[in-house]
Amino acid sequence: MSDHDELLSVVQTHDQKFLSSFDGGISTSRRKGNVQSSIEETNTVIPDFDENDDDFTAASSSTSNANVIVFSDKTAAPNQKWDATTKLQGKAFMSSKISKMRDNTLPHTKNPTLEETEEDLKERSNIKNDVLLHKLVHTQLLSGSLNPELELTPAQRRKALSGRIVELTGDAKLGRRAATSKCVREGLVQKQKEGKAAQLEETKNLGNYHPTRRNRKKRIQGLRMGVGSFKDGTLRLSRREIDSVRAHKGGTSGRGSGRGGWKKTTAQTTVA
Amino acid sequence: MAVGSVLEYSSHKYFRHRLVLSILSGKPVKITGIRSEDKNPGLRDFEVNLLRLLEKVTNGTVIEISVTGTAILLKPGIIAGGPLIHDCPLSRSVGYFLEPIIMLAPFAKRPVQLTLRGITTDDNDLSADLIRTVTLPHLQLFGISDGLELRIKKRGAPPGGGGEVQFLCPIVKQVKTLNFVEPGKIKRIRGISHAVRVNPQFSNRMIESARSILNRYIPDIYLYSDVYKGEESGKSPGYALSLLAESTTSALFCSEATSKPGVAPEDIALQATRALLSEISKGGCVDEKHQSLVLFMMVLGSEDVGRCRMSEPTPRTIQFLRDIRDFFGTSFKITPSDPTKLESSDLVYSCYGTGYVNANRELA
Numbered sequence: 001m002s003d004h005d006e007l008l009s010v011v012q013t014h015d016q017k018f019l020s021s022f023d024g025g026i027s028t029s030r031r032k033g034n035v036q037s038s039i040e041e042t043n044t045v046i047p048d049f050d051e052n053d054d055d056f057t058a059a060s061s062s063t064s065n066a067n068v069i070v071f072s073d074k075t076a077a078p079n080q081k082w083d084a085t086t087k088l089q090g091k092a093f094m095s096s097k098i099s100k101m102r103d104n105t106l107p108h109t110k111n112p113t114l115e116e117t118e119e120d121l122k123e124r125s126n127i128k129n130d131v132l133l134h135k136l137v138h139t140q141l142l143s144g145s146l147n148p149e150l151e152l153t154p155a156q157r158r159k160a161l162s163g164r165i166v167e168l169t170g171d172a173k174l175g176r177r178a179a180t181s182k183c184v185r186e187g188l189v190q191k192q193k194e195g196k197a198a199q200l201e202e203t204k205n206l207g208n209y210h211p212t213r214r215n216r217k218k219r220i221q222g223l224r225m226g227v228g229s230f231k232d233g234t235l236r237l238s239r240r241e242i243d244s245v246r247a248h249k250g251g252t253s254g255r256g257s258g259r260g261g262w263k264k265t266t267a268q269t270t271v272a
Numbered sequence: 273m274a275v276g277s278v279l280e281y282s283s284h285k286y287f288r289h290r291l292v293l294s295i296l297s298g299k300p301v302k303i304t305g306i307r308s309e310d311k312n313p314g315l316r317d318f319e320v321n322l323l324r325l326l327e328k329v330t331n332g333t334v335i336e337i338s339v340t341g342t343a344i345l346l347k348p349g350i351i352a353g354g355p356l357i358h359d360c361p362l363s364r365s366v367g368y369f370l371e372p373i374i375m376l377a378p379f380a381k382r383p384v385q386l387t388l389r390g391i392t393t394d395d396n397d398l399s400a401d402l403i404r405t406v407t408l409p410h411l412q413l414f415g416i417s418d419g420l421e422l423r424i425k426k427r428g429a430p431p432g433g434g435g436e437v438q439f440l441c442p443i444v445k446q447v448k449t450l451n452f453v454e455p456g457k458i459k460r461i462r463g464i465s466h467a468v469r470v471n472p473q474f475s476n477r478m479i480e481s482a483r484s485i486l487n488r489y490i491p492d493i494y495l496y497s498d499v500y501k502g503e504e505s506g507k508s509p510g511y512a513l514s515l516l517a518e519s520t521t522s523a524l525f526c527s528e529a530t531s532k533p534g535v536a537p538e539d540i541a542l543q544a545t546r547a548l549l550s551e552i553s554k555g556g557c558v559d560e561k562h563q564s565l566v567l568f569m570m571v572l573g574s575e576d577v578g579r580c581r582m583s584e585p586t587p588r589t590i591q592f593l594r595d596i597r598d599f600f601g602t603s604f605k606i607t608p609s610d611p612t613k614l615e616s617s618d619l620v621y622s623c624y625g626t627g628y629v630n631a632n633r634e635l636a
Contacts, residue, residue: 086494093462094496096423098408 278302279598286591288372293599295348304343314341318364325358350632353380360390362433367397377441378416381632384441392428392435393512395530400424400437401464401514406526410562414569415448427468427500429510443633449573452557453581456521461486463495467511474537478513481541513541515548523557555618556582563589571602573625581609581620600626
């Protein structure tokens with residue numbers, strides 16, 4: 001038993017020495033009686049180890065006499081805040097464009113808190129819009145079909161409602177004022193397609209089909225100017241155009257011998 | 273353009289800036305006594321190469337070199353600009369050739385698009401990194417910024433070289449007048465550390481070593497590790513650290529150190545860091561290496577008083593100021609910036625701009 005007590009006291013002294021090497025504030029607990037006087041006990045609260053083990057309170061202002069040397073390895077954390085702004089600044093610095101390099105004097109600080117509030121704003125506006133839509137739908141927008149004065153039959157009422165919905169969604173083209181329902185619209189489109197296919201068959205049968213004639217617009221009807229342009233009362237011809245007209249003069253000399261001496265028309269010509 | 277007034281100089285020193293002043297002012301220049309007492313007399317290969325480059329950039333320039341190579345006569349033409357490719361010799365880095373081109377390019381007929389091949393980082397001249405991050409932003413002070421670019425396509429360390437840079441510069445009608453008298457306080461430090469054809473850890477080691485000193489001063493420090501691999505890393509191994517500090521009034525200070533055989537990367541980084549701190553301690557709004565460029569642009573500004581606060585001029589700057597007086601007839605007024613403060617050696621340089629207008633430029 002005495003051995004046990006000895007060992008216990010050795011362990012306790014070791015404990016207390018270790019704990020007193022801190023700021024003197026934390027004192028070891030009462031361990032069944034043995035309170036050593038070597039510990040500095042300036043306004044310490046002696047915790048009750050049995051019940052709340054981790055609940056010690058350090059002393060407020062007892063400074064230790066030892067010189068404290070802090071080794072902080074700054075290289076361990078080279079970037080304080082590796083975030084989007086630092087990356088952007090880095091990219092701007094290393095870019096070859098000089099104007100881009102200097103633009104980062106005002107970094108756009110994207111605070112995460114700022115983003116959250118933006119989302120909050122969006123949410124709020126969405127909720128507001130939902131409420132407004134609900135109100136409108138139930139009061140004004142679809143009420144045309146619900147009007148009792150028109151004496152619509154149930155079928156007519158259904159058609160009017162679906163037409164009104166189609167109008168509201170914007171799918172109906174304003175020109176045709178169709179206000180048709182989806183199945184009707186799709187039916188019409190289908191019929192158009194079939195008609196086109198039938199026409200294609202016809203042209204093939206007649207032998208008029210050629211792939212290049214596929215997407216043809218209407219050809220320009222009527223006559224256009226032959227050569228030159230007519231502006232300000234004068235026909236303006238370029239040298240090229242004149243040459244293109246006169247080129248065959250030598251070739252047609254045989255034919256023109258009978259009717260030699262033909263004159264040019266009296267229109268005023270200016271050579272551009 | 274005063275024809276017939278040939279300015280005569282001697283010695284190989286201040287070679288580049290005399291040629292540039294001649295081309296811009298239009299006055300022919302004759303330089304004699306180039307290394308006449310030397311064992312290898314006459315022009316060096318990089319000087320001849322520079323003359324060839326200036327011939328390419330300009331149109332109508334006549335360059336006559338004497339038989340022994342110890343004298344040249346340059347009759348300037350107009351600065352044509354446009355797209356150009358030039359191979360630089362391996363005796364000097366591309367910075368040597370790029371500096372005079374930077375002074376000429378804004379006054380060209382067409383925007384310069386110059387591709388230079390050779391060594392990109394060297395002991396003697398500004399490396400391509402510093403030119404991109406420090407020299408060219410100084411041009412922004414004078415209104416030259418839109419379209420100004422320096423792309424480092426490949427890196428090349430000495431002696432093998434193999435680097436390629438592309439310089440794009442817009443043309444301006446006239447440079448703005450500078451009024452830069454507030455140096456401000458240093459707000460951030462940036463750096464570029466690169467290593468080619470060596471262990472990439474060297475780059476990180478340099479960064480850590482530089483941070484060990486710089487972290488004491490300001491929190492905003494970021495050193496970038498620029499990695500080029502394979503073909504783009506040149507032919508020889510090497511590594512370097514370039515540092516620059518920016519103040520609240522956007523004054524820039526720079527320093528750099530390149531690898532030497534037998535020296536650890538940590539020591540290289542410390543060398544660069546200490547050089548940067550000494551540059552900052554000298555004060556002013558422009559650091560020593562860029563004094564000439566800023567003073568040059570001030571002279572070409574509009575007809576108004578331009579002012580800049582800088583540290584004491586280097587011997588190179590002093591000779592440059594003398595040559596400006598010869599070519600342009602403009603002299604600077606240099607006064608201490610704060611007569612009450614005896615320790616501060618800052619000076620305010622002011623001059624009356626010549627109102628140089630780029631008449632070469634292609635309109636529309």
